[in-house]
Amino acid sequence: MDLGFIIEGWAGHLSYLLLVLSMLMRHMLWLRLFVIASALAGIAFDHFWLQNPVGVFWQSLLVVVNVAELALLWRNDRRARFTPEEDRFRETLLSGLSPGRTRRLLDMGRWETLPSETVLTHEGQRPEFLTYVASGVVRIERQGRLLRLVGEGHFIGEMSLMGDGLAVATAVMQNEGWVWRIERPKLDRLRESNPAAMAAVEAGVARDMRAKLAYQNAGAETAVRPVGGTAD
Structure with missing residues (x-):
């Protein structure tokens, strides 16, 4: 040949x-x-x-x-430039994104100081936000009964990205907290416009849920540890 x-x-x-x-x-x-x-x-x-x-x-x-x-x-x-809180956020829960794409994602949401007793999710309702807790403690309740406390370094409202999108519990700020929040409609649009960025968010949510389940199964009675860290 x-x-x-x-x-x-x-x-x-x-x-x-x-x-x-x-x-x-x-x-x-x-x-x-x-x-x-x-x-x-x-x-x-x-x-x-x-x-x-x-x-x-x-x-x-x-x-x-x-x-x-x-x-x-x-x-x-x-x-791309990040605050210490944003660096911790992207290293633990948004590690699949480049710095530039992470910056654009963070800019889609907003950082806020929330007073104590702020309700983040209502049981049985679709959450308005996906929330990342940079500081503070969140009380997780179901039918008025305390299930656990979730500390800093975790998502709240992540169950809205799965299944029927309804919150399985009520989440309330136990004390004043510093959080990053993004509206659910923006995440819905992100899923269509930038699947890679949304996939990174979902991967971070999956890591966060595994950390919560592992700590809960260990029988902890205090706040859930941050992903990849230890409770103070």
Whole structure:
């Protein structure tokens, strides 16, 4: 079999193989790098074997667009700044996002000081917010009975992202707290507009729920520990 024919065949397949692999990448950086590699392979194939200037033009445009997007990602990551509370939040519960994307997500919500007895969720109702507790203690009640106390470093209202979206318990601030909150409609829109960011939020929610369950099953009677930390 002619060696040139074999090389030509593999060269033609390589561009599509890299493009398929790019679709398997969960991280945007690697996705774009594979798309660029696919386009470069396509340029080589179109230029050297097919002598197809139209294909070379469009593949080159694809390279330019993705390089520009990578430059924007790099710029946004370099510019992203976080407070100590935000750093702790992203390291424990938003670790799947780049700094730039984390900054944009945090800016969709807001930081607030909530007084004691502020109700965060009502049992059997759809929560208005997904809340992250940076400081303070939250009282979790069901049918008026205290179930547990949840300390800082946890989500409240995360069950609204699952099932029918209704809160399984009432959550009330035990004392004054500093929290980050995002409205539920914004999360619904985020699911449609940026699935990768929403997937990172859901992964953080899953880690948080596992930490709560593990501490609850251990028979603790005090506030649930922060994810990856210890209770004060």
